[in-house]
Amino acid sequence: MAESKLNVIVVGSGLAGLAAASVLRVHHNVTVYERGSPNVATGGQGIVLYPNGIKILNSVGFDGSRAGGVPCHGYRMLDKDGKLLEDIPIDFKGRWGADMLMMKRSDFRDELMRLATTPATEPGIKGEPAQLVFNTSVVDLDPEAGTICFADGSVVKGDVIIVADGIHSTLRERITKTKGHVPKKTGLTLFRVAVSTKDAQEAGGSLPEWWDDGKDENRLNIMQLDDPLRIIANYPIRQKSYRNLSCLFPMHEARQGILETWYKDGDKEEMLQTFDGFDEKTRKILSIATEVKVWDLEELDTLPNWHRGRALVIGDAAHAMTPLQGQGANMAIEDADSLRLLLPGMSRAEIESALQKIDSIRRPRAAKVLQDTRKQTKSTTLQDRLATMDYNCSYNGIYEALEEALSS
Ligand SMILES: Cc1cc2nc3c(=O)[nH]c(=O)nc-3n(C[C@H](O)[C@H](O)[C@H](O)COP(=O)(O)OP(=O)(O)OC[C@H]3O[C@@H](n4cnc5c(N)ncnc54)[C@H](O)[C@@H]3O)c2cc1C
Numbered sequence: 564m565a566e567s568k569l570n571v572i573v574v575g576s577g578l579a580g581l582a583a584a585s586v587l588r589v590h591h592n593v594t595v596y597e598r599g600s601p602n603v604a605t606g607g608q609g610i611v612l613y614p615n616g617i618k619i620l621n622s623v624g625f626d627g628s629r630a631g632g633v634p635c636h637g638y639r640m641l642d643k644d645g646k647l648l649e650d651i652p653i654d655f656k657g658r659w660g661a662d663m664l665m666m667k668r669s670d671f672r673d674e675l676m677r678l679a680t681t682p683a684t685e686p687g688i689k690g691e692p693a694q695l696v697f698n699t700s701v702v703d704l705d706p707e708a709g710t711i712c713f714a715d716g717s718v719v720k721g722d723v724i725i726v727a728d729g730i731h732s733t734l735r736e737r738i739t740k741t742k743g744h745v746p747k748k749t750g751l752t753l754f755r756v757a758v759s760t761k762d763a764q765e766a767g768g769s770l771p772e773w774w775d776d777g778k779d780e781n782r783l784n785i786m787q788l789d790d791p792l793r794i795i796a797n798y799p800i801r802q803k804s805y806r807n808l809s810c811l812f813p814m815h816e817a818r819q820g821i822l823e824t825w826y827k828d829g830d831k832e833e834m835l836q837t838f839d840g841f842d843e844k845t846r847k848i849l850s851i852a853t854e855v856k857v858w859d860l861e862e863l864d865t866l867p868n869w870h871r872g873r874a875l876v877i878g879d880a881a882h883a884m885t886p887l888q889g890q891g892a893n894m895a896i897e898d899a900d901s902l903r904l905l906l907p908g909m910s911r912a913e914i915e916s917a918l919q920k921i922d923s924i925r926r927p928r929a930a931k932v933l934q935d936t937r938k939q940t941k942s943t944t945l946q947d948r949l950a951t952m953d954y955n956c957s958y959n960g961i962y963e964a965l966e967e968a969l970s971s
Pocket residue numbers: 574575576577578579580596597598599603609610611612699700701702727728729730732733753755858877878879880885886889890891892893894895
């Protein structure tokens with residue numbers, strides 16, 4: 564007789580929660596509790612997923628084309644007028660075994676939702692669909708008892724609780740047993756817009772050369788203007804019918820806004836003023852954006868532990884970092900992959916031991932990626948950047964990481 568599935572509770576249906584559900588459903592019963600609605604805000608701007616994340620997602624049936632993913636083939640450094648300074652081709656798939664994909668965040672989330680909830684009749688999908696319960700806040704949890712509690716006082720018990728409630732987690736301190744671990748501002752602000760290729764063409768008469776190089780080279784462009792430092796990173800998304808523009812600058816005043824949701828509206832005029840100095844074509848594209856979002860970027864110092872009793876914290880709740888390496892969601896997907904160590908029929912002691920192993924592998928790795936991300940704000944060399952990219956993208960999942968840890 565097949566060994567009994569574990570009943571796993573996941574708190575939060577962000578990228579971490581959905582990735583966890585997509586992996587866990589293969590062997591277990593999964594219920595995800597989400598405080599928001601099914602259309603929980605994710606923003607229409609871009610997200611890049613590196614080979615370390617994509618390799619894991621491919622193993623649970625991910626279809627990049629459904630998410631409109633554009634494979635990235637390298638970076639281009641440009642000046643403020645869009646003049647090419649340096650072209651850095653990178654064969655992500657050849658080097659690290661999977662594409663780096665550039666996607667619209669909402670398309671990516673839709674694809675994760677499919678992986679978590681679609682019947683196993685679809686190619687690559689296994690196990691029973693995860694159950695998603697929306698508009699339901701988890702207000703407390705007891706890691707030892709394996710229970711979560713809702714606002715009306717009702718309680719649900721599981722064999723395992725995965726806490727994926729984001730950077731402003733209210734539940735992580737139940738696991739860490741510390742109070743001081745709260746996100747901190749980094750002094751960087753980021754405006755983001757997504758503009759359709761059609762609108763950009765109509766508004767400018769033609770597309771800037773950096774947008775359409777005519778050679779299908781699919782680069783992620785980085786346009787930089789110093790003194791004061793301002794960076795516009797842009798890349799194609801949704802099968803190239805849109806482009807994401809991420810506009811980064813050091814915070815110039817004490818801003819009140821704190822990243823709480825993916826739907827914080829930004830002020831287009833403030834964005835245009837801040838990015839004064841870039842060429843007219845680029846500013847024109849910023850000016851026609853229909854939705855402007857802003858983030859005062861925050862990060863979280865490394866936690867003392869991710870595991871207690873039957874509970875594990877993952878995703879931004881465990882290791883929020885700025886998007887300067889584009890690794891935050893990739894780390895969440897790696898966390899999700901590590902949940903493969905939870906096997907049907909495990910006793911409580913075995914569950915605790917598996918969660919402790921996950922903590923021992925994932926926490927140091929996320930801490931290193933956080934440290935490397937912090938260094939990206941200083942003037943790192945291309946060599947350094949490629950070395951960190953190699954460290955990030957070479958990850959092949961929890962089993963290989965455990966073997967390496969045992970042999971070292
Ligand atoms: C501007 C920006 C750009 C980024 N770009 C990239 C990128 O290109 N590549 C990359 O890898 N990473 C990127 N990141 C990082 C990435 O977005 C995050 O790491 C990722 O979204 C974290 O997902 P999460 O599920 O942990 O958290 P969240 O997405 O915050 O999800 C948490 C979920 O939990 C729910 N929730 C919270 N509290 C409760 C509760 N008590 N009960 C029930 N539900 C609850 C929330 O409603 C939410 O749905 C970027 C980050 C930023 C800010």
